[in-house]
Amino acid sequence: xxxATPVPFGWARAAALGLTFRRITDADxxxxxxxxxxxxxxxxxxxxxxxDAQKAAFLAAQFELQHAHYQKYYPEADWLVTMHAxxxxxxxxxxxxxxxxxxxxxxxxxxHRGRGLGEPLLRDLMDEASAAGKDVSIHxxxxxxxxxxxxxxxxxxxxxxxxxxxxxxxx
Numbered sequence: 001x002x003x004a005t006p007v008p009f010g011w012a013r014a015a016a017l018g019l020t021f022r023r024i025t026d027a028d029x030x031x032x033x034x035x036x037x038x039x040x041x042x043x044x045x046x047x048x049x050x051x052d053a054q055k056a057a058f059l060a061a062q063f064e065l066q067h068a069h070y071q072k073y074y075p076e077a078d079w080l081v082t083m084h085a086x087x088x089x090x091x092x093x094x095x096x097x098x099x100x101x102x103x104x105x106x107x108x109x110x111x112h113r114g115r116g117l118g119e120p121l122l123r124d125l126m127d128e129a130s131a132a133g134k135d136v137s138i139h140x141x142x143x144x145x146x147x148x149x150x151x152x153x154x155x156x157x158x159x160x161x162x163x164x165x166x167x168x169x170x171x
Contacts, residue, residue, distance in 0.1 A: 011128070013120030021080040021092065028081055028088075029067070035091050036063040038110050074104050082121075084112065094125065100168075101129040103138040118146065122153055130171035139164040 011019070024032065037059040044055050070077070070093060077095035081088050090108035094101060103125065108117060129136045138155070140147055141164055155167040 011121065011124035013124050014117075017117060017120055018085050019117060019121060020083045020086075022083065024079040024081055024091075031081070031088050032067070032091055033060060033063040035107050035109060036066065039107055041110070070104055074102070077104055082108065082117075084117065089117070092121070096132075096134075100135040100137050101125065101132075103136060106138070113145075119149060119153070122149070126153070126169055126171070129169075133171070135171065136169040138167055140167050 037056075040059055040062070044050075044059065047055065050058065070079075074093070074095045077093050080092045080094075082090040082092050089112040090106070092106050093104035095104060096102075106118065106121070126136055136155075137158070138150070139161060140150055140155075147165075150167055150169075153169065155169045157165040158168045159166040
């Protein structure tokens, strides 16, 4: 499949909102680094011991480490750029294991958060897993505002991992 071809997973709710997906390429790494950095913006805003250039370098290094970790430990994952109306708006990384579907990461740029895009996408992922007789799991930072959405959709904390909770949805 060509990297620019939308991924045909049959996610009807997401498609109805104009969401499409394409596999990441090396050309997407700067965008994916920006998505990552956006998840750390609040945390970095209170750091007063680093210049803006140092913060940018730190976040770039952290993204590279995270990206390498994900690629190593989730080798069969779908690495997707999420698009809305043809614009790159986020990332979705998911690996389908025999027992469950693991959402490795689902993130939208700040200007696309809270606009009703995540819930339909999550419901589509849950439907896909349910049809395969599988659960869905994800690690969620305890202070992530999306935690409310996961709980509302029926995800429960399976394990406290310190900063993160391992959450699971069971069909």
